[in-house]
Amino acid sequence: MSARIPIAVRDRVSDRAKETLDTIANFVEDECIPADAVFEAQVGVGDARWQSHPQILEDLKAKAKSLGLWNLFLPKGHYKESPGFTNLEYGLMAEWLGKSRVASEAVNCAAPDTGNMEVLAKYGNEAQKAEWLKPLMDGEIRSAFLMTEPQVASSDAKNIEMKIEKDGDHYILNGQKWWSSGAGDQRCKIYIVMGKSDPNNKDPYKQQSVILVPAGTKGITIHRMLSVYGYDDAPHGHGHITFHNVRVPASNLVLGEGRGFEIIQGRLGPGRIHHAMRTIGASERALEWMLMRINDPRKTTFGKQLREHGVILEWVAKSRIEIDAARLIVLNAAIKMDEEGPKAALTEIAQAKVLVPQMALIVIDRAVQSFGGAGVSQDTPLANMWAQIRTLRLADGPDEVHLQQMGRNENKRGLAVAAKIDGQRAKTEQLMKEHKVKKTELGSNIQRSNL
Structure with missing residues (x-):
């Protein structure tokens, strides 16, 4: 259905991608969104949530595979493992995935696995791909990405202190990480860790390396799972983890010593586009909830339905404009990445990274306001949606870092x-x-x- 694709980019989308987009839209609307509440119920309560693995998710994965909806994210022309879609085409699909909590994992396109798989596909050697990339792409295991640290301002990645020291044919890791998303899942088997292997290098961008650390390696302690405005995202989780003399084979180093910044920049660019398009989808769903609320004949104030109040219709109109404008910003970045590569699209990626979460928070907040007390409760997905998207103004670099860089570039x-x-x-x-x-x-x- 071409109506699902903005007319500005319609000619850039292949027929196969259009068909897949229709399939994924129907899958999300008909299968995933109804399953969200079942997933929450099957996760359960208490500490047992961290050992749970809801059956509904496995059912959705089987359905997704039967529909050909699996590993949609690696852009064509860059990876032999690619399903053959461009960043633009996958971006349109990711918008639909953002409308449901379970949809991204159901099609094996959930963060942080997508970014980690991209790291392994782009920078990993054949042995690393065989050991970790294949089971990740098969959906047999999950992964975590460990970069941020609690004791330093990680918005400047040069501050990272995790020690990676060579010891014969091994590396020894010491330090701590937090916001290690995915570390709570019992299926998480591999950590992708960034640390300092050469702290005395005169080039501060050559001090860091990235290494693969199997979860459960001796010396690793998971202290707690962090919450996001009270939500702990079980069983996924965001771990606070310490490493004490953790020994890892030297063969687990990715690409080579001092290549950490190169790897991380290669990972975060596409990931920001994925986050942005999923956030567009969440914004669309928030608008849908608001439309449902304001057209409910039982909800009247001062003798009128909510839709009859001018300010409410103004919220709807502004939300429509803001979502559509933000979508074009993201798709423009995706096109630039497809045509010139992520490095050439840094400004466009940063624009999307900054603009989209801010827009989404405004749209969701309007929806919350239209529901009154129900909007901040568990009776709608809006409160949880707002909490999750608020983190995106910090994740992959806070807004201020991107704005400063964009400002410097523009001021040239x-x-x-x-x-x-x-x-x-x-x-x-x-x-x-x-x-x-x-x-x-x-x-x-x-x-x-x-x-």
Whole structure:
């Protein structure tokens, strides 16, 4: 159904991708969204939640595989493991996945596994791929990504202190990590860990390395699972983990010593696009809930249905505009990645990373407000949705870091722009003299620049 695709990019989407998009849209709407509440119930309560593995998810995985909806994310032209879709095409699919809690995992496209699989596919050697990439792509195991640390400001990744020290044919790891998403899952078998292997290197971007650490290796302690505004995301979890003399074979190093920043940048670029498009989907679902609420004939205030209040319709209109505008920002970044690669699309990726979560929080908050007290309760998905998306303003780099970088890049045009405007003003003054026009008739916009 081409109506699912913005007209601006429709010609860039293959027929096969259009068919898959329709299939995944129907799968999410008809199978995954109804299963969300069943998943929550099967996770259960108490400590047992961390050992649970809801059967409903396995049922959905089997259905997804039968529909050909599996490992949709690796972009074509870059990976031999790719399903053959572009970043743009998968981005459109990820929007639908964002409408359901279970949908991404049901099609084996859930974070952090997607980013970790991309690391292994792009940078891993054949042995590492055989041991870890294959079972991840088969959905047999899950993984965690360990980068952030509690004792330093991890928004500047150069601050990372985890020690990775060579000892013969092994590396020894010491330090701590937190927000280790996925570490709570009993099926998590591999950690992708970033640490410092050469802290004295004069190039601060060559001090870090990435290494594969099997979960359960001696010396690893999981202290707790962190909550997000009170939600702990069991059984997935966000672990606070310490490493004490953890010995890992040297063959587990990814790409080579000092290549950590290169690997992480390669991982986070595509991941930000995936997060952004899933967030678009969550925003669409929040708008749907708001539309349901304001059209409920039982919900009247001051003698009117909610939809009859002008401010409510203004919320709906603004939400529609904001979601559609944000979607185009994300798809533009995806196109740039497809055509020129993630490194060339850093500005476009950053734009999407900053704009989309901010937009989504506003849209979700309007939906919450339309529900009143029910909006902040467990009776709608809105409160949990807001909490999860709020983390995206911090995940993969806080907004401020991306804004600072974008500002610096944009400001590189500053002197050239000032010179251009100065030249235009000088020409205006010359034309005014030739045509005998007084400055006061045009106001002050022809004053010469002092830049």
